Amino acid sequence: MSMAGSADPRVSARRPTLWASIVEHWSTGMACAVLVALIAFGAATIDGFWSLLNLRSNLVFASFLGIATIGQTLCALIGGLDLSIPFVLGAANVGLVKLMNEGVPSGLGIVIVLVLGGLIGAFNGALSQRLREQSLVVTLGVGNAVLGLVQILVSSSGVSGISGGTIEGKIPKWIEGFSSFNHAIGIAPAVILWVALIVLTILLLRRTWLGRSLYALGGNPTAAERVKVSSRWTWTLVFGASGVTAALTGILLLGYTGSGYAGVGDPYLFTTIAAVLIGGTSLVGGRGGYGLSVLGVLILTVLQTILSGYSLSQAAQEAILGALIIPTVALYARSPHPRMLI
Amino acid sequence: MPEISTAPGPEHSAARFLIRQRSLATPAVLFAILLVISAFHGPHLFTSDGLAGAVIGAAPLVLATLAITIIAVAGPAGVDLSVGPAMTFINIGIVLGLPVLGLSSPLAVFAFAILLGVLLQAAMGTLIAVLRVSTVVVTLAVYLVLDGLNTVILPQPGGTAPDWLANWGSSSSILSPILYVPLAAFVLWTLIACTTFFRNVRLMGANDRTAFVSGVKLIPIRIGAHVICGVFVGIASVMYTGLIGSADPTAGAPYTLSAVTALVIGGASLAGGRARGLGSVLGxxxxxxxxxxxxxxxxxxxxxxxxxxxxxxVLVVALVTGGVLSGLSGTGRWRGAGVTPS
Incomplete structure (x- = not known):
């Protein structure tokens, strides 16, 4: 194991040797290769893999996961982890139905839900940063408190309440159409929204001061503070953004399923983390990017299609997904030996 | 980290003693409050039946929390997410696997459960220590694998535990194994906490670089910590099987969230090096x-x-009060010691 094997861009960026640049693009290359191999495998062995319907529906699923993963990626870049995503997602999902049932116009309802999601996320970030960056437990606690509270509030009033976590309501046609792969324009608007958000996120990360400060903070917090990156504000903003993207995914899923369900976010707890890890963004912070997570999202989506094509149950898919994570991370996201840190 | 030193010094006064016990303040105060509320609102708890129900009801969680405590001590970011599905996996093994071998005696059940727990944890510990992939990633992957496998092996709840074990769930006296087993486990924990091995685990968790230069062999110590964890996971699974009296593929997974919550309420620092068995039990x-x-x-x-x-x-409140009490709520001050990757 050479020094370069620990893949530290802070070292390699200074002297871009051939080996360093291979290491630097190692994860991107691996992720692309895996994606291409999976697509080839699926196309060769599963009938209808290339059918237009399959592609269009897969893209919709990918866009749900992709939008929720924006927040998880940003959090991972500064060395955090947002476990509140499924809870905020579920709370937004049932909360919006309740608001619309109470007569709030759908547009205003969406704005309210997004703002609340952002505030919850910001609270997560501020508290995690204050508590020595223990985001895992903070977000777990806040997430459970929020989803529990929203379900209590939603259920407490009368006829239009929640039962068994499900809440019925009249979902406006435009919200349903937004996530429908049979939309008149030929592709679900949700997919277009995802593409726009991909461009925005990558530009934000690469071209803005804020974006670069995420990498600085994740790579070396002490050095980042020396160049006036405020750890507190960055954590608050990043987790706030994660809250917004989680709430947005909840709204899109509402359009897709047509009724509110508090547990709708459950799969997103681990799939967002898996997408980040498989793409090659390290959970330790400072390394990776949203482009990689998009690859991770596509890999997961194609993998799920293939596994469903082989009629494996949801549980078996979960087990295979889990078994893939360790070798993936071991390939390109290992921590350095303490000997290297002395 | 101030609590590394256990050698009695001249500063060993009553005040010093109280300061040393401050990590128990949150769980103890919470315990007292909850007991008072129970006394007024649910006095059934203080009957013989109620107490027995409380002991067998709480025992699996107490043992699960005790199990992941040593992983938290071994740090950094030592959160074992796999404990819930691991308990379920062993539960299925006890109910469905052991009868195939014609075994149902208490000795066989305990030996089987502890062996399985130790094997699972030793495998995870080896991956974490040798591959240097973070604890959260490995235990998350194992969570997914086991949670999926459990449902694949046993799609619906079923089976019956051995008679002697199934009777634990309906026990009406606490002067029975439902109390003796957790007590024995706690005594075992206390003995382990007195060993040099445990001090090495604490040193590694608080600062693995210092441990490394002090000659602590990091790989065997980390695997050892996981083996200890496995022993307690095994005992927890036996108590869990006694509680439900059968095998259930999904009911055990929520123990992960509860145990992590209990761990944090009990005053453990997920940065590593600081966690106490008594705190975890109270939590x-x-x-x-x-x-x-x-x-x-x-x-x-x-x-x-x-x-x-x-x-x-309660988790959020415990985090806030815990952070204030231990006076470590500054900005990333301890990051160099605790939250660095390993």
């Missing part, structure tokens, strides 16, 4: 008492939402 009892107290109110269908909300809220 786990608190979690059980919260759901007991809430069950005495007439929340009807909303009861589960209230439990979710209260658990999350």
């Amino acid at each position: 786990a009892i608190d979690i059980w008492l919260i759901s007991y107290v809430l069950s005495t109110f007439n929340f009807g269908l909303n009861a589960s939402y209230w439990v979710q909300f209260a658990t999350g809220a």
